[in-house]
Amino acid sequence: MGFYKIFSKMVEKWVNNDLSEQMHLTLFEVQNQYIKSGSLYIGVTNRTQITQVTYVPGNNFSFRDTIIYNQFEQLYLPYRAIDYFTKVDTIPVKITIHKSLIGTNTLIENIVVGTTALSIIFLISIYILNRYIFKQIWGDFFNALHIIKHFDLNSDNLPEFTPSMIIEFNQLNAVLKKMIHKIQTDYNALKQFTANINHELQTPLAIIKSKIELMLQSEITNQDQLKLIEDIYKGTIRLSKINQGLILLTKIENNLFISAVPIHMNAVIIHHLEFFQSLTESKQIAIETNLMSDIYCVMSPELADILVVNLLKNAISHNLVGGRIIIDIQQSTLSISNTGEPLAINPESLFNRFAKNQYNKNSTGLGLAIVKKICDTHHIKISYSGTDTFHIFSLYFSN
Amino acid sequence: MKILVVEDETALLESVIKYLSAEGHICEKALTFSTALDKIETYSYDCYIIDINLPGGTGYDLITNLKRKNNNAGIIIISALNTTDDRIKGLNIGADDYLTKPFNLAELNARLKSLFRRINFQGNNCFLVGDICIFPNEFRIEINNKSVDLTRKEYELLLFLASNQNRVITKEILAEHLWGDYIDAADSFDFVYTHIKNLRKKLQVYNVSKYIQNIYGVGYKFSTIETIN
Numbered sequence: 316m317g318f319y320k321i322f323s324k325m326v327e328k329w330v331n332n333d334l335s336e337q338m339h340l341t342l343f344e345v346q347n348q349y350i351k352s353g354s355l356y357i358g359v360t361n362r363t364q365i366t367q368v369t370y371v372p373g374n375n376f377s378f379r380d381t382i383i384y385n386q387f388e389q390l391y392l393p394y395r396a397i398d399y400f401t402k403v404d405t406i407p408v409k410i411t412i413h414k415s416l417i418g419t420n421t422l423i424e425n426i427v428v429g430t431t432a433l434s435i436i437f438l439i440s441i442y443i444l445n446r447y448i449f450k451q452i453w454g455d456f457f458n459a460l461h462i463i464k465h466f467d468l469n470s471d472n473l474p475e476f477t478p479s480m481i482i483e484f485n486q487l488n489a490v491l492k493k494m495i496h497k498i499q500t501d502y503n504a505l506k507q508f509t510a511n512i513n514h515e516l517q518t519p520l521a522i523i524k525s526k527i528e529l530m531l532q533s534e535i536t537n538q539d540q541l542k543l544i545e546d547i548y549k550g551t552i553r554l555s556k557i558n559q560g561l562i563l564l565t566k567i568e569n570n571l572f573i574s575a576v577p578i579h580m581n582a583v584i585i586h587h588l589e590f591f592q593s594l595t596e597s598k599q600i601a602i603e604t605n606l607m608s609d610i611y612c613v614m615s616p617e618l619a620d621i622l623v624v625n626l627l628k629n630a631i632s633h634n635l636v637g638g639r640i641i642i643d644i645q646q647s648t649l650s651i652s653n654t655g656e657p658l659a660i661n662p663e664s665l666f667n668r669f670a671k672n673q674y675n676k677n678s679t680g681l682g683l684a685i686v687k688k689i690c691d692t693h694h695i696k697i698s699y700s701g702t703d704t705f706h707i708f709s710l711y712f713s714n
Numbered sequence: 715m716k717i718l719v720v721e722d723e724t725a726l727l728e729s730v731i732k733y734l735s736a737e738g739h740i741c742e743k744a745l746t747f748s749t750a751l752d753k754i755e756t757y758s759y760d761c762y763i764i765d766i767n768l769p770g771g772t773g774y775d776l777i778t779n780l781k782r783k784n785n786n787a788g789i790i791i792i793s794a795l796n797t798t799d800d801r802i803k804g805l806n807i808g809a810d811d812y813l814t815k816p817f818n819l820a821e822l823n824a825r826l827k828s829l830f831r832r833i834n835f836q837g838n839n840c841f842l843v844g845d846i847c848i849f850p851n852e853f854r855i856e857i858n859n860k861s862v863d864l865t866r867k868e869y870e871l872l873l874f875l876a877s878n879q880n881r882v883i884t885k886e887i888l889a890e891h892l893w894g895d896y897i898d899a900a901d902s903f904d905f906v907y908t909h910i911k912n913l914r915k916k917l918q919v920y921n922v923s924k925y926i927q928n929i930y931g932v933g934y935k936f937s938t939i940e941t942i943n
Binding site for chain 1: 723725726729730732733736794796797798799814815816817818819820865867881882884886887890892893904905908909929930931932933
């Protein structure tokens with residue numbers, strides 16, 4: 316639309332100039348003729364019209380649009396006219412020249428349509444060409460991206476990139492390959508390191524434990540000595556459990572539990588509740604379960620066990636004698652709540668490692684940290700809420 | 715029983731041998747893969763206790779070797795590796811049991827006894843401990859031919875103590891045997907105390923609760939021998 320307007324304005328100006336030019340010539344002719352013949356011609360010739368007027372107005376020339384009936388085509392056709400008031404000698408005259416706009420209008424239309432069509436075709440071809448070139452150039456890049464995205468750190472294969480016509484992408488591929496190789500090497504080194512720590516620490520601990528056990532078999536009747544031995548033993552167990560807990564955390568962090576399958580969490584909970592039965596009965600804890608729906612989660616079965624056991628352990632050890640544990644499953648949320656003493660620490664630090672538990676001296680302080688780690692790596696959102704006497708852990712399974 | 719203990723950590727090896735010898739077993743040791751292989755080839759044993767990480771080879775290879783010889787002996791793996799996959803691998807290769815380090819000697823002993831019974835007395839036999847007759851395949855006991863009703867945990871407790879007669883067993887060891895990894899929840903091991911109490915009550919009906927002796931401050935001892943206090 317705007318384009319049309321601009322163009323029209325240009326053509327209008329051109330027509331006006333043309334008319335002015337013609338007026339200039341006509342005036343010259345009229346004056347010449349007057350000089351030659353001594354009289355002024357009044358009338359219409361061709362498209363020029365000369366009429367006598369009474370005076371010359373201040374604004375002595377102007378343009379206007381008009382329509383004139385064409386007898387042949389029996390149509391009103393558009394014209395542009397220029398009016399010029401002047402004096403030939405002393406006679407005020409008005410000279411009018413008409414110019415047909417048909418031609419120019421058609422011209423404008425054709426040009427506009429043509430140009431627009433050309434632009435559209437131009438744009439479309441650019442677009443098509445662009446996409447084609449795009450695919451050609453960036454195809455290799457997206458292939459590389461795809462390979463990286465689907466790369467599995469646990470496999471021992473190095474990714475294979477297809478050679479590209481483009482030097483920069485070949486360079487990119489080379490760098491990526493090198494980087495991935497390094498990551499794989501580091502990862503395997505880490506896995507090995509984790510396994511080594513386990514062995515290294517477990518053996519001295521096993522030795523200490525066994526020696527203490529042997530010591531107990533000898534005839535020690537001294538109560539103080541017996542107590543000392545028992546304390547050493549307890550310390551050893553605690554050390555051992557902390558060691559195992561830390562190793563577990565590292566393993567989970569490094570995704571070393573890979574055999575993930577869909578686990579029916581309800582079944583896992585029920586299984587462990589049975590196992591804990593004697594413990595809960597001794598402490599006279601009442602267990603209430605409302606498993607309203609089924610939750611399935613994709614994870615390693617070992618991790619599912621560890622998750623549930625740690626949550627239940629927590630609910631039991633932080634509980635009062637004669638207390639309650641309520642296990643609730645509604646849609647995708649599992650909540651485990653227990654009665655108990657007020658929290659000794661800030662709820663925000665509940666999931667930190669070694670968050671102190673004053674009620675269970677044997678606690679490693681890692682139970683909830685392990686639970687949180689498992690949740691974090693399996694898209695489970697865990698949160699705590701509670702009062703001084705009632706604690707609730709909620710797990711939202713988003714897959 | 716004649717037992718071969720294969721373990722590269724000397725101190726641990728000695729502890730095991732000392733404990734088991736006191737039980738009356740004849741124990742031989744092997745500290746390296748090659749020594750173990752030699753002994754396996756040359757002699758025969760009733761039971762093998764094998765560590766997986768050995769200098770010069772793995773315990774797995776020793777086990778495969780044993781199985782190839784169509785040996786009927788019992789095999790217990792002791793290992794620091796404790797994932798489910800490791801356990802499954804060990805049992806699939808042919809081991810009868812799998813203990814992770816660090817383990818309690820009393821636990822090892824109990825497993826050994828259980829293994830021995832499995833291999834040698836496959837029928838529904840019972841073995842006698844004082845006046846108590848234990849039916850391991852049926853998880854029950856009889857005293858003077860009368861069946862005594864025990865909960866599963868009480869039964870396991872009794873069996874464990876009876877397998878380690880005249881040994882001081884700490885509360886920790888008992889708790890670990892009964893609840894394994896869940897031990898943290900057993901706050902101050904009051905649970906063990908409660909179970910012992912209940913077990914004693916049931917045994918007292920037949921006047922045998924005295925078998926379970928209190929070792930004050932530390933744990934318990936099971937003994938059918940009359941002690942002079």
